Amino acid sequence: MTAAGAASPGEAEPPGPFDPARLNDQEQARLHKLALLRKQGLDPYPARVERTHTIAEARALEPGTDDDAPQIAVAGRIVLLRDLGRMSFAQLDDGTGVIQIMVRRNQVGADWYREVWKACVDLGDFLSVRGSLVLTRTGELTVDAQACTVAGKALKPLPDKWHGLQDPEARYRRRYVDLLANPEVREVFRLRARTVRSIRNFLDDLGYLEVETPVLQPIYGGAAAQPFTTHHNQLHQDLYLRISFELYLKRLIVGGLDRVYEIGRDFRNEGVSFKHNPEFTQLEFYEAWSDYQGIMERLEAMLAKVAVDVCGTTEVAHQGRTVSFAPPFERMTLRDAILEHTGLDIHELAAEADLRDAMRARGMDTGDDPNWGKLVDSLLSRYVEPRVTNPMFLYEYPKAISPFAKGVPGEPRLVERFELFAAGMEVSNAFTEINDPMDQYQRFLGEKFLREHGDDEAHQVDDDFVEALTWGMPPTGGCGVGIDRLTMLLADRPNIREVILFPHLRDADQG
RNA sequence: GGGCCCCUAGCUCAAUUUGGCAGAGCAACGGACUUUUAAUCCGUGGGUUCUGGGUUCGAGUCCCAGGGGGCUCACCA
Incomplete structure (x- = not known):
């Protein structure tokens, strides 16, 4: 010193x-x-x-x-x-x-x-x-x-030699005391490290290349979320902390890196909850010459292997229930899942007004959802997601809420996309990537329209990304996996703060 | 952001229901004990009861405002 x-x-x-x-x-x-x-x-x-x-x-x-x-x-x-x-x-x-x-x-x-x-x-x-x-x-x-x-x-x-440190606030603010007083907490973070290592091994063995892309981005995108903003003083440039890696990783597919993945931090300027932290760890992997069906099989195999590597079994205990990662996972279209849990057929109710009326007729709150896609998203997250225990693929999503997923042939309103749910949480999101630059440009214009009509999570137009696609991109499948949530599952923790060493908290200062 | 709950010794918790000397265990301090297992035994000290107001003869307890946390709803992954 x-x-x-x-x-x-x-x-x-x-x-x-x-x-x-x-x-x-x-x-x-x-x-x-x-x-x-x-x-x-x-x-x-x-x-x-x-x-x-x-x-x-x-x-x-x-x-x-x-x-x-x-x-x-x-x-x-x-x-x-x-x-x-x-x-x-x-x-x-x-x-x-x-x-x-x-x-x-x-x-x-x-x-x-x-x-x-x-x-x-x-x-x-x-x-x-x-x-x-x-x-x-x-x-x-x-x-x-x-x-x-x-x-x-x-x-x-x-702290007390028998009870350890119990106060959640003290545990999160002074995690080092939590770790030294509560040995089982150390185990959670060892398990988390094993999870990430297992994922890396799985992808590396398949010839995937691990890459790093910018955290500071002039245009954010790849997900529906609000960003954190920052500023580069010397360059007089406003920048965003990334909300996903998507658009950069696909540029690498254009560049001929056929199998790439990144494990890193995303930042979303939104509320916190038991499954949301402002910064969280995401895996995204992209594979040329694959599609959402191929990715489904990849993900299934990956999660089964990770569960065995980390827990020694595919049958993982989580909050009093057993979550089975034994493939194959259940597969169901999003339409059928919503139909089963709400009685609403989103194919029949394809207009915003019809769907909104039908939901209101059943006493469902449609409050802030500004468009049809958001209404479908609400049905999914409120009535389907909480009821899923074992890993389940829901596939074929509305084009309206999927601006980067390729359309289903012959189904103008659907895209080749799936999400994986388990233990009442969304764990993964994947699709057949759009490789048609004109299609992608039209999607951006659609997002721009939504943005101008009250959806502040709709995308900005990323002209540079569209240009990248004009150089040609092979058919590709891509996937994102929430590492924190996966860790919650494997470590049997009820809360995302239990799997993040230093979760975000308010300032402790008193007024 | 809304609703509900919580904040008391270093830690884990009582005392709040019905306002009446703020307590216990662990930890600390002093003492006994050379094979303990959350060791045991005797003794001692330790408090901004989250903060600021108010009601009251009297507030940890009741009321108001604020801070932080938890659960939950909304939103997102």
Whole structure:
């Protein structure tokens, strides 16, 4: 860091976070112990300490007695501490596991035991312990300490050792406390990482190329959503944070990269809910010489493999239900699904006024939906989506809400598109991509019309993308998958904030 | 954004129904204990009851306003 005294801190320095007046009794006690360690010439924050084995490695060793016991050094955070006269038991956690240590006065020396161990070491501190790996009388694998070193003093008390940290707000705002106090939370994020790795392996093995496309975009598109806006000062250019990768990935298909995918962050300037965070992680993959049927099979195979890689089975427990990722997934047209759940036939009710009247006649709220497509979308998300448990493909979508999907031959109102639903959520959205530049241009004009008539999620015209298509694009299928939601499913979490390390929250400042 | 619920010690929670000394467990501090397993036992300290107003002799509790969070509806993926 900066040279000491560079800013000439004097007595006028504000007290800061270590002002005893701002600390509770426990924090003051720890601060005092920190000073006590230093007074004894011990560094509470050494750069390195002895460690021969991770705790997981140590647990795999065969313990001994006396002379034949393995001599090891482990290190970790003290998560449990029991004093027992002139000895103590503690448990260390290093992220690979937990192991018990035994600190005996006769072994470590009476002075050290009294002046350091009893006087300065707290629950929550990091510690390095060298000693023999033995079994205690009750058969617990234990490091019988010969020597200990404080490896990182904690100045805050640990949350309740039994209940951990429960308050959701505290858990999200200080995720590090959540992670250190609630080991099962660490597992969620390990599972999330395995999920992403499994997806990468699946696509890589199929010859897909992983790419990265711009997050800052002059024209946003590829989904129906409101963007975050930002500005490039030097270039005097307004920019948007991407709401999807779609239009850039398809430019790569034009360029001859026949199988591409990207895993990254999308940003949508909209409400938050149990399944919505303003920034979220999306997978999009595009495959030339495929179509929405081919993509359906790809996705089915991918999710079945991911479920097995991550959960060891295709039958995944989620919130008291079982979600089966065993292929083939159920397939149903969107029309049939809506018909089944609402009794409304969107093919018959093909005019906005007719559909709106029919919905109102059934007491359904059609409030803010500005057009026919949005009404269909409402029926789907309100009456179909919540009722789907096992993965189900709904296919053949209205052209009116699908500006990038190719039309179904002979069905002027339908496009070759599907969405995958599971556990009451939309998990994926895919279609046969439009490769006819004139068709795409007409779709953009249609979006422009909607935009001018009150649909502020309708697309901007992206002339540059249309031009890309004029250079020729092969028949292509493409797909987007919500990684956070998939993780919710696989990790059996009820809420997207449980699978995002630092979910978005309001400012904590008080007014 | 709407509706409902919540915010009390470092943590987990009581006390709110019916306004009357703000409590327990863990953690901390002092003590006992050399094989514990959420160790046990004895003792001690610890509070801006989210914030600001109001009603009242008296407010954690009732009323108003604000902040944050949760659930839910709307919207989106």
